[in-house]
Amino acid sequence: xxxxxxxxxxxxxxxxxxxxxxxxxxxxxxxxxxxxxxxxxxxxxxxxxxxxxxxxxxxxxxxxxxxxxxxxxxxxxxxxxxxxxxxxxxxxxxxxxxxxxxxxxxxxxxxxxxxxxxxxxxxxxxxxxxxxxxxxxxxxxxxxxxxxxxxxxxxxxxxxxxxxxxxxxxxxxxxxxxxxx
Amino acid sequence: xxxxxxxxxxxxxxxxxxxxxxxxxxxxxxxxxxxxxxxxxxxxxxxxxxxxxxxxxxxxxxxxxxxxxxxxxxxxxxxxxxxxxxxxxxxxxxxxxxxxxxxxxxxxxxxxxxxxxxxxxxxxxxxxxxxxxxxxxxxxxxxxxxxxxxxxxxxxxxxxxxxxxxxxxxxxxxxxx
Numbered sequence: 001x002x003x004x005x006x007x008x009x010x011x012x013x014x015x016x017x018x019x020x021x022x023x024x025x026x027x028x029x030x031x032x033x034x035x036x037x038x039x040x041x042x043x044x045x046x047x048x049x050x051x052x053x054x055x056x057x058x059x060x061x062x063x064x065x066x067x068x069x070x071x072x073x074x075x076x077x078x079x080x081x082x083x084x085x086x087x088x089x090x091x092x093x094x095x096x097x098x099x100x101x102x103x104x105x106x107x108x109x110x111x112x113x114x115x116x117x118x119x120x121x122x123x124x125x126x127x128x129x130x131x132x133x134x135x136x137x138x139x140x141x142x143x144x145x146x147x148x149x150x151x152x153x154x155x156x157x158x159x160x161x162x163x164x165x166x167x168x169x170x171x172x173x174x175x176x177x178x179x180x181x
Numbered sequence: 182x183x184x185x186x187x188x189x190x191x192x193x194x195x196x197x198x199x200x201x202x203x204x205x206x207x208x209x210x211x212x213x214x215x216x217x218x219x220x221x222x223x224x225x226x227x228x229x230x231x232x233x234x235x236x237x238x239x240x241x242x243x244x245x246x247x248x249x250x251x252x253x254x255x256x257x258x259x260x261x262x263x264x265x266x267x268x269x270x271x272x273x274x275x276x277x278x279x280x281x282x283x284x285x286x287x288x289x290x291x292x293x294x295x296x297x298x299x300x301x302x303x304x305x306x307x308x309x310x311x312x313x314x315x316x317x318x319x320x321x322x323x324x325x326x327x328x329x330x331x332x333x334x335x336x337x338x339x340x341x342x343x344x345x346x347x348x349x350x351x352x353x354x355x356x357x358x
Contacts, residue, residue, distance in 0.1 A: 050275040050346035058238030058276045096230045097238045101276055101344045102311045133281045133340055135313045135320055142313060142322030162311050162344030166280045168230035 012127035022069035039106035062093040088177040099164040118179035125174040133167020189327025194305035201244040209239040219285025263356040278342035296357035298335035303352035311345020
């Protein structure tokens with residue numbers, strides 16, 4: 001993962017407010033596989049093998065998608081900042097006392113195949129002021145209390161990662177998945 | 182946090198961890214904190230943050246020298262040149278955490294009278310995916326086994342979380358000079 005700069009041109013307070021107004025999508029460690037695929041199956045098994053049961057209440061995160069809860073223009077604006085075309089962008093939100101354990105993300109269906117369009121780019125932007133207790137881990141790196149707007153590019157769209165909220169306020173980050181031709 | 186050095190060549194941490202079998206598992210409830218002003222304040226903060234009593238996410242287990250060995254305490258005290266006051270190994274299971282808190286020990290005044298209080302953490306496992314430790318505005322991630330850190334203050338805000346797939350162990354040393 002590498003630091004690629006700070007994005008201060010987007011009103012992140014407004015983006016968060018839009019998320020809160022929309023309600024978003026609550027995600028948990030599923031009772032049954034949400035879709036039949038090897039990635040979900042592998043992740044679920046690894047969590048079960050670690051002693052984590054399905055529907056463990058500690059595991060919860062909310063998502064807000066560009067083109068659904070959020071306007072597509074957010075991804076486009078961010079894409080201009082980093083010089084990449086947006087493909088799949090969303091805000092993830094973890095409440096205090098919740099986490100997403102170690103996992104990789106599967107390619108979402110219904111969005112075409114970004115690999116054929118160009119080189120995959122995955123960037124996370126930390127969109128809140130530095131907040132004690134909010135931890136983001138990707139591969140060998142841990143991001144803690146970054147400046148609002150700080151951007152990090154992942155080594156691969158499928159890097160292993162996890163997030164924990166041990167603090168007292170909600171944890172928010174922007175996830176950009178796109179490509180460069 | 183100040184990096185002090187590494188003690189993996191002096192203390193067999195794998196052996197110490199293997200001795201941690203029973204311990205005392207703590208969860209968040211009305212009785213989990215000692216009856217001190219500090220903990221009453223923490224309880225109020227946690228409630229305001231939305232943490233509920235018996236929240237399954239909040240859990241850790243403490244092991245003391247009776248299990249892992251007084252020899253470990255003595256060796257570590259010698260390494261850091263500090264008299265031990267309270268020493269324990271803490272464990273956090275996968276998908277569990279100890280949220281931000283300060284340790285307001287009921288007998289803290291005793292420690293303060295004995296000398297200058299100091300707190301160390303020693304990371305006693307091989308670097309492991311998903312294991313995060315926080316003290317104030319510093320996060321320690323994938324420290325080497327045996328790495329020792331001195332806290333900025335004996336009573337700093339801190340937290341530990343396990344987003345990984347294996348148990349997370351840490352050695353905690355509270356002492357005085």
